[in-house]
Amino acid sequence: KFAHAVLHIESMIGALPVHEATTLYMGCVDPHLTYGCEVTIDTCNSSSDVIYDVQKSFYRRLLGLSKTSIIAAIFAETGIMPLKHRRFLLQVRFLDYLLTRPLDCLARTALNDSINLHLCNKPSWFSDLIEVKSNLCPHLTFPNANHLLTATSAESLGDYSKSIFSAASQWVQNELFRVEKRSYLLCLRKEPQENGLVKYHTMCRRQYLADVYNAQHRKALTRILAGDHSLAVVRLTWADNHHVPVPHNERLCRFCKCKVETPEHAMLECLHPPIINMHASFLAKFYTIQPNAIPLCNTMDLHHYLAYIASCRLTFPILAKWAFELTKFFNATPMLIPSQYRR
Template sequence: MIGTLPPREGIQLYMARVDPHLISGCEVALDVTSRLVKKLEKPQLRFLRRLLGLNPRSMRAVLFTETGLLPIRYRRAIIVLKHAKYWAHLTDDHYAHAAYMESLRLSSQGHVSWAADLRTVLGAFPIPVALPESALESAESIDAVISAVESSCEQTTQGELDRAARTYLLRKRLERDNNGNLRTVVLRFRNYLRIVSVPHRKAFTRFLLSDHSLSVEALRHTDRYRKYKIPRVWRLCRFCQMEVEDETHAALVCTGHPELSPLRADFLRDVFALRPALQSLVLTQPAEDFLACLLLDQAVTSRMARYVFNVLQIYETREMWVPPEHFNLIG
């Protein structure tokens, strides 16, 4: 893929040109070997990272929570179950139905079969999905299994976000579902991916998903010139060296660069004009909670993206502060 695609059109291109290759034959050759499934995961991950502008070390879970796509192993399993639903619904005079029922019979007797392989596939998920013998005999019971697979996918993906320190801004995200109720929607194409300005959209995406150049993330790993690890408490701000240089500090706290405070004041003035209700939150909420509100409020998304872009540009004007190796004794 060359150049930059709008994410919505990029996903359409993925579904039209990439996904058919990744799901081809999945209803026949089931994913019983995890090593082979990883060969299918690699192109999916590479495409989505390229589409969102993330680097190869970005978290996997956010590729799906932000685009609404399913990880390929779950997508393939659901397609298999939908084929099973079709075969179970056929009348007895169809060869496909006869072969399907024979597979269920072999599985019930403990023999190697397609149905037994499907049980292996569903049991290998991080949150396993149970598949009783009777679950594949009717369309209604297969629908219940499909729902269980979708639930397993959502719980696994949300669990990754909840456990990772770097995605703290996403943990309290509430959005309206199809019925208009506020709840946690795990997999969805997010509104901020519609930001028109490409530099602003990419800056916002990287900032929200913790794939940016601030020290809290950039010093997470060793590199060619620095072989020692730096504890989080020592990834200090390059301007003030008073706090950890993370998203909250850079956007709302730091005054170590002369351009940050006036830039922040202009931004907050514009935001409060758009959303007066946010004015009370800045005084009553912790800084990181207020930042999460700003990042997830669709009414101020475009203005927030421009602000984030400008803040990151300021931080790019100076090299990170890297503590010497003996600082590693503390942390």
């Protein structure tokens, strides 16, 4: 309800900027999703998924992504920590707090009872925490349970926040690699830095989300980067009422009918006359705005060149506009579906 209430603001003020929406999410939605997580460990995925789905749905709608979009894309683009890792972070932080309490404190006594049950191979809060740690953050090392019984500080836990964030980042990276056929632009694209250089980040709040003021353009660019666009290479992956799944090499461009209809083909390569003119117009603007721009040539890998363009901060607005206009142009013409795959 609170997630819908936050997003309902868009009906009154228009599309929410990602930064402001994230602030509202952390202030109004996240507390409900993490309430009580310190004492209720997420050992059952089926019951926890209901909570995780709220975060996914919120950010998918905010970014303009569909229900079938790559889950990892919302974390890669916004830098928000996956909820299961955030809840685990709060649980370890609670352990940190308990370890600093006096040994005769009721909360500390409860912790020690839980640790003793764990040592006796009995179910307990501490056992559940260890189980979640082994699943989410196996590289995080806890001290020996016997040591924790008498510990008077949490220093032995080390820098657990950094370890958990690294585990979350690694999970996102693994997910992107797992679905690389759709996420390759996210894997290749780099993030511009303050010093003018570019650097690869698995998770961060992307600069284009703030630099592109037109929400429709921003969402169109996000869909292109996240592999959630309406081009044939994605849409013909699944069956529907009109066709069965089409093999990858037969998902041809609806205009030139020569190459697979991918973002890089549509934005940089398609030989359909109207699109050629649009290509030329975009690249002319790109070369003008971007200092020392690398010119496109026939020998270049288009995957990498499109990722290069998506890494140039000064041209984010025109790239987003180009993505929006091109998507609109393609959507006006039905996809090319080979007759043998039609129902």
